[in-house]
Structure formats: C-alpha cells, structure tokens
Amino acid sequence: MTEVPWLDDEEQRAWRAVMTMQDDLAEFLDRQMRNRDGLSKADYEVLVHLSEAPGGRLRSFRLGELLRWEKSRLSQHLGRMENRGLVIRERSLADQRGADVTISRRGTDLITAAAPRHVADVRAAFFDHLTAAELQTITTIAAKVKEGLAKLQP
Amino acid sequence: MTEVPWLDDEEQRAWRAVMTMQDDLAEFLDRQMRNRDGLSKADYEVLVHLSEAPGGRLRSFRLGELLRWEKSRLSQHLGRMENRGLVIRERSLADQRGADVTISRRGTDLITAAAPRHVADVRAAFFDHLTAAELQTITTIAAKVKEGLAKLQP
DNA sequence: CGCCACTGGTTCACACGTCAACCAAAGGTA
C-alpha cells in the first residue's frame, strides 16, 4: 500500500468536529424521544414506515428494505415491539413463509404524538443553525460521500 | 408549545442525506477496522488515548472524561479489553478507590498497525471528496450545531 | 475522633446490533 499522509491540524479539527456533531446530534434526538415519548429511534422509524403504508401494514421483508436493516435485526426488534403492543405480526396469507406487520392503535397514538415533537427537535438542533447556502453545501457533501462509499464497498 | 412547521421536501432530502451519510460513514469505518484489525471503534479510541498518554497509562476516570463515556460503559468495555489482553487494569496506589489503565504490548502493536490504515480510510471515504471550501463550511456547521446542542441540554 | 456525603468503580438487568445456524414454504427443473 502506498504511503498515506497523516491528517494535518485543520483536518484533525474538522474530522473531530464532524464526528462529534454526529454523535451529539444522534444522542440528543434519541434521548429526547426515549424520555419524552417512550420510543427509541429504531421504534420511531419502524412506526413511521408502517403508519405511511396503506392500512398501516407491510410485509416484513419490505419493511426491512425500507429501513435497510438486516433481517435478524428486524425480527428481534419487531419481537420486542410486539411485546410492548406497538405492532402486530401474523403469517402472510399470500406467502406462508412471510409475515405481515401492522401498526397497532397504541403504536399509532405514540407516533402521532411523537412526530411533531421530533420535527421540532430536528429544527432546533439542526436546521435553525444553518443558512440556505450551508444547507445546500452539506447536502452536496452528503451525496458525494455516500456515492464514494458505494464505490468503496461493491 | 407553539406550532412547528413540518419539514419541506428540500429539508427532508437534506436531513435524510446527512443522516445516512453519518450512518454509512460510521458503519464503513467500524467494519473496516473490525475485519482488518480486529478492533471496534470503541477499542480504537481507548487505545488512541492510552497510547498518547505518558507511559501508556491513565487513571480510569480520566480516560472516561476524554472519551465522554459513562462510567459503567467504561468499566464494562475495559473488562472485555483486559480479557483480550489489550490493556491492564490495577488499583491506583495514590487513590485506593481508583484504577490505573495501561496499554499492553499487544494493544500497542494493534493500534500501531491500525492507525495508518484508519487514516487512509478516512481520507478515501471523506476528505478526498471535499473541496477546501466545503471542508470549511462543514466544520463551521459542526461547531454551530454543537454549540446549539450545548444550550439545549444544560 | 466519629459521622456522613461524595467519588470512583463494579455489577445487574435490560435494550440493541451482528453473525451464523437453522427451518419451513416456495419455486424451479429434470
């Protein structure tokens, strides 16, 4: 492998700043929802997708695609959510292998209450600090980085 | 609470892009180190701080401050790292409550091998895609967001 | 000195994530 130059001071600062922004932002939003609404970020995303689906129902593997989750993760998490009464799982009639997941009444109530508060948090913690130009720039960066990663892991 | 406007399309896109950049970047770097060097991101950070400390040794609670980790997390993780022979823990002589953590020979070898490869990954996945202006902008954003979060959670 | 709050750590219980092994239904293909 060819020699790779170490990060210089400015790069160090930039890298640390971006990483801690990530961590702090994620932790803040997760903690808010957890304490205030009793939902983890994972719970929230599951409920968002279900509540947006027709009938509040999705095939399990379809939900996995939307979330980009491994199947075992999905299975375990849905199990816990089912125990808490947030979703209902049942074997699919069309394909006896598969499972249909439906959001419960309780799940609907929770996501309905949590969503606007979450949006408010996202605004307060992120968008409110950004100019239009900065928003544009960071979106561009995110797209480029994501594209670059896709090439790195084929 | 006052009514908070929902995210518009552009904000939605920006938010999703930034969040997935975070996730993909973190996952890529973690997986690289795990598969190639046998270290998790958490292991790596512990070893970095220890290897930079005089004598490769730190008081446990000092290490916790540097990492911004909860004490139980630190205790559990150091326990696992000690079992793997990466660090050594011993009661501090100065304060019988506390513990000194020292990086082992094996830990030193691993971090020495892993660090340059990690830096190369960071470059390939992040810095190589950014112009100087973009680097400047994202650093500014990170600082502002971090500052804003500090105010939100006193 | 004797009490008592604080500090530094560990431990327990639990939520969450990955990987590998496993299983049953579905869907080719000979």
Next chain:
DNA sequence: TACCTTTGGTTGACGTGTGAACCAGTGGCG
C-alpha cells in the same frame, strides 16, 4: 412428481450501550 435451491424469518451466542443499585475508600466537618 421428486429433488434442490432460493427466499423469508427465527433463534442463539455474543459484543455493545444505558440506568440503577451497590460498595469501598476519601475527605470534610461538627
């Protein structure tokens, strides 16, 4: 039809993270 692979999910083992309870040593303070 019988076989064989693929697909959709579950399970078990383990590493990782949080919060609460606990515990011993430290350091005031009357």
